[in-house]
């Protein structure tokens with residue numbers, strides 16, 4: 002029997018959900034139009050006013066909002082309540098341009114933590130669990146989001162933050178952590194370290210809640226086998242609140258979107274046209290309960306698919322597939338679209354672990370891709386002939402999956418830097434080269 006944190010909202014009929022979303026959307030549109038001059042200008046320019054929006058059917062009339070809008074409006078331009086009503090900010094880890102800052106009232110934080118609590122309960126969490134939070138705390142939303150969710154569930158919360166792997170494992174052992182929350186790349190690193198130090202039998206982990214970056218099904222299986230846990234996906238973004246926009250249930254087949262707070266749409270990224278359920282495109286969210294920083298039709302740049310229907314877990318919340326990565330993570334190599342997660346799939350299927358780096362360059366006017374992947378300690382002792390065979394196997398499989406030739410370089414164990422937060426997998430040296 003599945004457990005829900007909010008049984009009513011998580012199992013509502015489609016009609017009930019639409020009605021709830023419609024009422025909340027109307028309220029949110031009126032709120033931003035009245036209080037945010039930036040929105041008013043965008044809506045006026047598109048010739049749409051709050052009186053045109055009666056429910057979800059009119060959602061498509063609203064203008065899109067992009068990261069550029071958020072940067073332009075930095076820091077207060079999209080704030081919809083007086084600053085004195087806000088109690089917290091978070092910010093994206095953006096590397097270029099201005100950072101994006103999101104504001105929260107106490108109610109906003111409360112609802113966001115509820116969303117994270119839903120994720121923890123869906124992963125089997127109860128008040129008897131010990132939730133070990135190894136996402137970073139601070140401006141990043143991962144640590145505080147899962148921390149707040151864990152408090153709501155009533156679990157004992159270990160606010161570990163990221164880093165210091167030795168101390169993480171020590172606490173995990175001594176305090177009996179049962180659920181670990183971190184990025185999948187850090188989970189793989191923890192798994193590797195726990196395996197090497199022979200500590201697995203001393204820890205009580207049963208589940209992990211992993212997100213904040215794209216990861217493949219193969220990586221899931223790898224982490225599950227190595228840590229002997231169930232690995233659940235969780236998705237979110239700072240602009241829309243943080244982790245918990247969607248979460249996986251016991252079925253581990255797509256993430257349920259917390260639709261009573263965030264309305265998802267899929268659009269064609271080139272034309273902005275809305276696509277039907279089941280088609281792949283860019284994910285767009287409209288927040289319908291946030292007060293300080295509500296975003297209408299925000300383009301996430303994440304590429305994925307939505308599917309509806311009652312899940313075997315009983316939830317009716319629409320599901321989103323694992324995002325393949327952001328459209329801006331997508332590499333275009335000699336005209337071919339390549340997502341790092343596709344390469345990860347090939348590597349893990351060839352017996353490697355997810356310790357790899359992609360180096361893209363331009364030589365004699367042509368793009369090159371080098372896939373550096375670490376040998377496991379067992380492979381490292383193989384004969385040269387065997388190593389050559391492995392290298393060729395990866396190269397052949399990449400060629401048949403992506404249609405491009407990549408140089409495969411096998412590197413010594415531990416030669417690729419491990420990540421404690423979001424992994425940096427790609428080094429693109431093509432900037433400024435013709």
Ligand code: DLL
Pocket residue numbers: 093094136142143211212213214215216234235236237238239240243244245301303323324326327
């Ligand atoms: O990564 C929030 C988060 C924290 C989600 C902890 C899950 C767990 P940002 O730093 O703003 O927020 O980055 C958001 O990360 O647009 C996606 O591209 C990517 N992302 C987040 N979760 C997933 C996931 C947090 N489960 C951006 N799978 C998003 C794939 C993900 N990509």
